[in-house]
Amino acid sequence: MADDTFKADPSRPMQMLRWAGLFTWLCASVPLVLMPLVFETPLDREPYVGWWVLHLVFGLTYWNQVRELPIRTPLWHRIVTGGVLMLSALGVSVMAQSGLGGILLLILAGLLPWMLPVVWALTWLVVQSLLLSVTIGVIPGVSPGDAALTGGLFLGISLFAFMSSVVALQQHAARDELRKLNSELHATQALLAENTRIAERVRIARELHDLVGHHLTALTLNLEVATHLVSGKALEHVQQAHSVAKLLLADVREVVSDMRHDDKVDLAAALRTLVEGVPEPRIHLNLPHELSRMDPLRAQVLLRCAQEMITNSVRHARARNLWIRLLEDEHGVALTARDDGRGVETLRSGNGLNGMTERLRQLGGELEVESRPGEGFALQARVPVEGVT
Secondary structure (H helix, E strand, O other), rough: OOOEOOOOOOOOHHHHHHHHHHHOOOOOOOOOOOHHHHHHOOOOOOHHHHHHHHHHHHHHHHHHHHHHHHOOHHHHHHHHHHHHHHHHHHHHHHOOOOOHHHHHHHHHHHHHHHOHHHHHHHHHHHHHHHHHHHHHOOOOOHHHHHHHHHHHHHHHHHHHHHHHHHHHHHHHHHHHHHHHHHHHHHHHHHHHHHHHHHHHHHHHHHHHHHHHHHHHHHHHHHHHHHHHOOOOHHHHHHHHHHHHHHHHHHHHHHHHHHHHHHHOOEEHHHHHHHHHHHOOOOEEEOOOHHEEEOOOOHHHHHHHHHHHHHHHHHHHHHOOOEEEEEEEEEOOEEEEEOOOOOOOOOOOHHHHHHHHHHHHHHHOOEEEEEEOOOEEEEEEEEEEEHHHH
């Protein structure tokens, strides 16, 4: 029994975003460290401690969020996380009596495209810049004009960080889609190569049966006749040739039979190739060896069903894990898939599910689908048992 788990490595843009944000956060902590040592009039104890607390809250919340990306947590969780980051950054400005919180808001600006839809994220960016202006405006000695100017400058810089993340997000999505399509192509090519091999074996078997087998049969009959027409020493040689011809004909028939029986393809190998290019969710394969070899037509249909299952989990379910398994019962062999995504209350059959159903019905199979809110999505594609070796 094969039990494999596939998970792609973290994407490079996400790694760079993690460490760039962490470095910026560390840079923003420099005034905290140097204030007691350099500044002649440091802050009072309460604002200074509050500054440290809010700065640490921002850092821990940020790191907790970027560990999850690019996988998206529930929307409410992302909104709460963004709110904690924004309020702690604004609180830093209040405690430090300066615009240092804007540095932390730059980090949040780079995260927003990964956390929220683009329109929502852009709106959030404008709102946090306005709140920064208001926060700076309440600092003693800062005029409304200076506060507006500071907020506008941070908005411009934040917009640059925001758009850079949008581009990185688009490249990340395009690369994942390309990787997925490339894996689907390789899986299809693997089955096609197996089909080509089988077709060539069948062609050779047919040629052996139709040509060599025919001539050997004719030779055997002629030698049988010759045994009745000769005598003495010649009869002994003819009988020996007749026996060899019969043995050779039996060997040819055995070879042809073996070549025709070896007409199965390895579905497990194609499935492993397919899931290698899926960055998320984590895919767990359970593919017993005794069930993984089947005729090309059934293997092709089940491979297409697996593609649809993976696509559903990636695009709609927002699942962290997907379990794919081959099993056998009295009705046939089934490919099952189950994820831990959000599920749906009312199931609507789209083009993907309809296509799977049509393919399976052509083979006398069936598709079963189950889903409940918060309990993920489960599918079972079953084909008749004749396809199992």
